[in-house]
Amino acid sequence: MRWSQSYLPTLREKQTEAELISHQLLLRGGYIRKLAAGVYLYLPLMQRVIQKFSDIVRDEMNKAGALEITMSVLCPAELWQESGRYDTVGKEQMRLKDRHMHDMVLCGTHEETVTKLIAGEVRSYKQLPLNLYQIQVKFRDEIRPRFGLMRGREFIMKDAYTFDATEESFAKSYQGMVDAYFNVFKRAGLDVLKVESDTGAMGGKAAHEFMLLVDTDAGEEKIAACTKCEYAANVEKAEVKDSARPEIDTELRDKETVDTPGAATIEEVTAFLKVDSTHLAKTLIYMADGKPVAAMVRGDRELNEIKLKNAVGAVELDMASEEDVLKYTGAPVGFAGPVGLKDVQIVVDPLVAELRNFVVGANENEKHVLNVNIDRDFRADLIVDLSTAREGDLCPKCGGPLTVKDGIEVGNTFQLGTKYAETLGAKFLDTEGNEHPCIMGSYGIGITRTPQAALEKYSDDNGIIWPKNIAPYLVELIPLQMGKENVVEAAEKVYKELQEAGIDVLMDDRQERAGVKFNDADLIGMPIRITIGDKSLQQGKIEMKARSAEQVDLVPVDGIVEAVRALAERIN
């Protein structure tokens, strides 16, 4: 492609709307433009990146035995009502009415659609296993779209769905997809970590996320990873085993209510009572589908709302309002405790359950209770892990110390079990003639998110440094003096040779000064830069440089194709 004939609107100045480097670079490099919050247009360079990454994904999916199809984005609301997700997914779903005032949705995922398809067609175990995928636009009405392509309301995703007859068969299908995912990300130049995750609104049995570890603000996910073994999990999922257990008293002391004037927060209470935060339990009041829940975690721990939500089986979980706290505890926010609580479900973290003689709120303004003990002073309706994993916790697998890292979720895999197959009727007959629901899996890769995520890792002060397999072009060719015939001639020759050799090349044939071309080349980030200038051309040489390297090689004009191939071999 010739620059003069393409549409590459690079920008010199910083774009204030972009916080992340990756977002900034995509805007400045002329890759994307914003139409509305979380809605982007993909310009020619971005289109090529999407194409390259999609090709890799498609290739690996096909190798894994998946079949490409395209399902409709538009979907009647009835289907989602049938699966029960019309209510649970709620506000994240783009909804509209057609001219007949029928409720429709714009799909953010396709479990319903694909299961409906199968339900109508698959009758026998002989038709299984089945693996279907598509690469397509998705809609999600995010509360707060941000970070460019990282969290958009419209984006492109590869989604795949497997249907199996037996657990053994499903395990094979699932593993096949996991393997394919590692291949995809590796080919895109990305090291990813597979972590255990919560199943969220997808439901199902187990799930994994594929994380690109970053040390920037772009990491929206926190990952707890063991330093000794392979264990890694999203902190929303990671089971907590605490390393800093407080000393446990052997005998139970008498409970005592004390005044704690002005002390409502953990810091204030521990300072006032001169106790360690590990000897105190905080009681947080939540409303789970309209019913009050008191969640107790140790004073030094953070409550994990996802764990609480799962524990009580709630669809909607919100922190209780000040009025509700007053209504159910009889005290303002800051003094809730389990003792004497009525009509409120009490859920207790195991780290609290093992404490003795601890401090809790008294359900009275500016009062706390000392020496409280579970069972003697209050009953727990449920004892379940509620804490968010943190640095220094112990690995649930091997007991080694955990570290917490930031990651960007670029892919996920869900073991759905038979949930959708049952509600939507995807059933088959086995060899005995008995009917069973299909065992399903669903698998996503963010096609537009992943390349931007890659830029969080691959850039420098001057711009983008694309991994070679997802770069729009492998080579950018820069003729320096467009006014000199020998330069233009040599450039045309090299351009033609590279193209004939099947190498993607972008030639900056603009009538611009060297500085402009070099700066733009660094900004848009093609892996290899070839410079053709009058000086070196006098000796029959042209310059070749990897975007990621400082070093410039002088190579003969004639051997350029081989030189490019050799260099491409050496870079990521």
Add this chain to the structure above:
RNA sequence: CGGGGUGUGGCGCAGCCUGGUAGCGCGCUUGCUUUGGGAGCAAGAAGUCGUAGGUUCAAAUCCUAUCACCCCGACCA
């Protein structure tokens, strides 16, 4: 949805407090010079100040409403 902020040529911004119908840098067009890391000079084109209403002789500037966008939080398939 709660809190904070911003809307002024294509991009980045000043002007607003102390009303008098718009300015700077980059980019764009033309010409001359320059030509290996974002050139110089000269001449140009382009905005009615997010939108609507109000106050006033007069509104980018003051008031009200509304829309959009950004940031923090909650949410996240």
